[in-house]
Amino acid sequence: MTQTLLFACDLSAENRAAYARAVRLAVENGARLDVLHVLDPYLPRRVLHDLEAAVVADMQALLTDIREDYALPEPATLMQTVTGAPYAEIVREAHERKVDLIILGAHRKRGQPDLVTGTTLARVLRSAPCPVLSVSHLANQDWDDILVPMDFSLTSRHTLRETLKRFPEARLTLLHAWQLPGERELGSYKGYANWRDRELERLRQQLQREVDQLMNELDNVPDIELVLEQGDPLDILMHRLRHQPPDLLALGSRGQLGRHGQITESLLTEPHCDIMLCRAW
Known part of the structure; x- marks a missing residue:
């Protein structure tokens, strides 16, 4: 049975290392890579419609750049956007897709323990149905x-x-x-x-x-x-x-x-x- 990896993408510069690691793991394990971006549900419907297409295009462009940087083939990939609270949607999608692994970028506000507890990463860790990877180092390591x-x-x-x-x-x-x-x-x-x-x-x-x-x-x-x-x-x-x-x-x-x-x-x-x-x- 083919593995499914879920990468939660926020399109930030800090998120790039985690995206690259997710691509590399998918290639090495012959897994499908589901790339998910969570949108603010309170945006106007017309804005959400236009934003969904732009986000998917950005995720695809970033995937192309990463593959070129690391000389990686393209894994089987599914890119989607959903609306809601990021941590809740990541956990829900992980359950529904029966994913084998969740990959997230490390928390950007380092050195501030009081800010870490309520982050998307910390909340996903408390409820994820599978192992969770927090990635902050380059994928060539x-x-x-x-x-x-x-x-x-x-x-x-x-x-x-x-x-x-x-x-x-x-x-x-x-x-x-x-x-x-x-x-x-x-x-x-x-x-x-x-x-x-x-x-x-x-x-x-x-x-x-x-x-x-x-x-x-x-x-x-x-x-x-x-x-x-x-x-x-x-x-x-x-x-x-x-x-x-x-x-x-x-x-x-x-x-x-x-x-x-x-x-x-x-x-x-x-x-x-x-x-x-x-x-x-």
């Missing part, structure tokens, strides 16, 4: 090095499966950040050092069992590097992204539940690489 934060939850396990399925040739690094339970309370205990060493060894063995079990659940798994870091998950992840940025970050999304929502918003505010977010199912 291969996704050879992929980082997958791993907490062994259902969401992170599903994210790893999606990553292996879509990028079977890439180098994968699993990053697990952990904190030692009871460390703060027992820090003044005279036998603290011995207790800590025992707990660390127990935790490492438990993590290794989790990794072994996870690898046994997957087929044809390539070499995967497991990196264990002690500390706050967000701090560990951001430090890694700043000092060893991957080509792509594959992250499980659980909506806006507590700490995990803060991690997602921080990454959208300062994208150090392209990001793929996956739901738990």
Whole structure:
């Protein structure tokens, strides 16, 4: 069955990198590329009629420029406009078309977390029925090095499966950040050092069992590097992204539940690489 990729196009200069990545992914996977632009429903009907034709023409012209810039053949493409709230229409179209992947450009107002929460990108991430790609880097950069934060939850396990399925040739690094339970309370205990060493060894063995079990659940798994870091998950992840940025970050999304929502918003505010977010199912 042919895959369908949905690219939400806003025709901005910042959106060009995401458009190019969408075209490249469609070509490489033999997928159909649906290019969607959402129009303001409150415009006069006559204006909307004229604007629809102009927008489709601009999307086609931009596709031609991108194909020439990257020397890409033209994938099977469907270009359309719809009217409504952008995030709602993108999610609705993704459901109706049963798309395999949504591609969006990164948020333009970087460094402003309070503005990210209500953006089209953030709202789509909360409700999308499939993985969502947030693209900010040029499409001529291969996704050879992929980082997958791993907490062994259902969401992170599903994210790893999606990553292996879509990028079977890439180098994968699993990053697990952990904190030692009871460390703060027992820090003044005279036998603290011995207790800590025992707990660390127990935790490492438990993590290794989790990794072994996870690898046994997957087929044809390539070499995967497991990196264990002690500390706050967000701090560990951001430090890694700043000092060893991957080509792509594959992250499980659980909506806006507590700490995990803060991690997602921080990454959208300062994208150090392209990001793929996956739901738990």
